Amino acid sequence: MPQVFPKSMNPISRIMLLSLPVIAASTGVALAAFFRSDYTTGRNEIVDQPIPFSHLHHVSELGIDCRYCHTAVETSAHAGIPPTKTCMNCHQQVWNGADLLDPLRKSYAIDQPIAWTKVHNTPHYTYFNHSIHVSKGVGCVSCHERIDQMPLVKQSKTLLMEWCLDCHRNPEKNLRPKSEVFNLGWTPKDGTVDNDGEVFAAGGTQAEMGRHLKEKYHVRDDKTLTNCSICHR
Ligand code: HEC
Ligand code: HEC
Numbered sequence: 446m447p448q449v450f451p452k453s454m455n456p457i458s459r460i461m462l463l464s465l466p467v468i469a470a471s472t473g474v475a476l477a478a479f480f481r482s483d484y485t486t487g488r489n490e491i492v493d494q495p496i497p498f499s500h501l502h503h504v505s506e507l508g509i510d511c512r513y514c515h516t517a518v519e520t521s522a523h524a525g526i527p528p529t530k531t532c533m534n535c536h537q538q539v540w541n542g543a544d545l546l547d548p549l550r551k552s553y554a555i556d557q558p559i560a561w562t563k564v565h566n567t568p569h570y571t572y573f574n575h576s577i578h579v580s581k582g583v584g585c586v587s588c589h590e591r592i593d594q595m596p597l598v599k600q601s602k603t604l605l606m607e608w609c610l611d612c613h614r615n616p617e618k619n620l621r622p623k624s625e626v627f628n629l630g631w632t633p634k635d636g637t638v639d640n641d642g643e644v645f646a647a648g649g650t651q652a653e654m655g656r657h658l659k660e661k662y663h664v665r666d667d668k669t670l671t672n673c674s675i676c677h678r
């Protein structure tokens with residue numbers, strides 16, 4: 446059988462063979478990066494909504510509490526999206542002629558909910574629950590960042606398993622007094638009063654406060670919180 450490749454090809458093929466592991470490795474890295482990318486996780490994507498609802502305006506400028514609209518966040522797995530009636534409490538009077546609010550008035554008139562598109566999604570085989578996080582002093586800001594400053598909602602975190610686990614291994618980095626769960630701009634400081642009346646005085650650093658709150662709220666150890674069956678039931 447004649448030689449398929451001339452002898453002069455040898456150095457080239459040797460280089461190619463030698464670089465195979467490098468190519469394989471970098472493909473792996475690229476794939477891993479792909480699965481963590483904003484494109485695949487939906488992070489930072491602005492979703493088209495029937496009405497461009499602004500958290501910046503309603504929360505930061507008008508001072509409306511999260512719980513006025515997301516009424517179930519303290520008591521159930523889902524925070525919930527407010528019904529049209531909640532908006533109409535104000536918009537029957539305020540801005541009641543604006544074109545932007547046409548879909549709102551129509552929804553109210555025909556008694557059909559507005560078709561908001563869900564922005565944050567975890568796969569069906571995982572279990573997530575808002576109330577447990579809120580009741581243990583994990584603030585909205587830890588998972589939704591400064592949504593109170595966003596004119597339009599976007600998902601700020603990957604919501605990948607490694608993101609959940611990263612906090613479940615070290616929750617003290619993200620624990621705050623329960624009184625400040627809905628206060629997105631809060632930072633650890635002396636003089637903060639918790640719901641039970643405890644006034645914080647010592648140090649005012651996250652490390653110190655986190656350790657204290659982990660004990661106070663009976664947050665379990667990392668071994669329990671990284672157990673597969675917690676999130677895959
Ligand atoms: C006046 C009512 C109102 C208030 C107050 C409000 N929200 Fe919302 N929120 C909405 C509406 C309506 C949507 C759905 C539309 C959208 O996603 O843009 C929404 C969507 C969201 C979403 C994304 C939901 C999804 O589809 O994944 C998050 C997260 C959220 N709000 C968090 C908060 C937090 C945290 C606060 C308090 C700092 C807050 N909201 C205060 C009305 C409100
Ligand atoms: C530990 C992380 C975490 C915290 C803390 C958190 N959220 Fe969420 N939130 C999520 C995840 C994950 C989803 C997507 C859940 C799903 O797939 O249904 C979500 C979804 C939502 C949604 C969409 C509707 C729903 O119920 O799924 C709203 C609204 C929302 N969060 C509001 C809030 C508010 C208000 C707070 C603070 C009181 C808060 N979240 C605190 C992680 C968190």
Ligand code: HEC
Nearest residue numbers: 496497498499502503509527531532534535536539540545
């Ligand atoms: C507590 C009262 C209140 C509630 C509840 C409320 N809004 Fe508003 N909204 C206002 C006020 C006040 C303005 C500003 C009017 C102005 O600028 O003249 C406003 C403005 C708006 C605007 C105009 C754009 C902007 O942000 O400036 C939109 C759109 C809007 N609201 C949608 C909604 C929707 C959808 C809901 C329900 C999820 C809702 N609002 C609930 C008080 C409210």
Ligand code: HEC
Nearest residue numbers: 572573577581587608609612613616619663664665675676
């Ligand atoms: C910022 C920190 C943080 C993030 C991010 C986070 N968690 Fe948690 N999670 C906690 C804390 C703190 C607890 C309360 C633990 C306790 O009570 O011992 C908890 C408890 C839970 C529980 C209840 C466990 C039980 O047996 O009652 C589930 C389920 C859960 N988390 C799922 C998730 C999932 C799924 C994600 C990712 C989508 C996630 N968590 C992201 C901090 C976090």
Ligand code: HEC
Nearest residue numbers: 567568571604605606609610613670671672673675676677
């Ligand atoms: C704190 C919550 C949490 C715990 C604990 C957890 N998972 Fe997950 N897991 C998730 C979430 C959230 C996803 C979905 C991530 C996504 O969207 O890709 C996931 C996805 C997965 C997937 C699908 C592939 C992937 O990686 O996305 C597998 C397989 C899996 N988990 C296995 C496990 C095993 C095995 C354990 C125990 C060693 C475990 N998980 C513990 C939250 C958790």
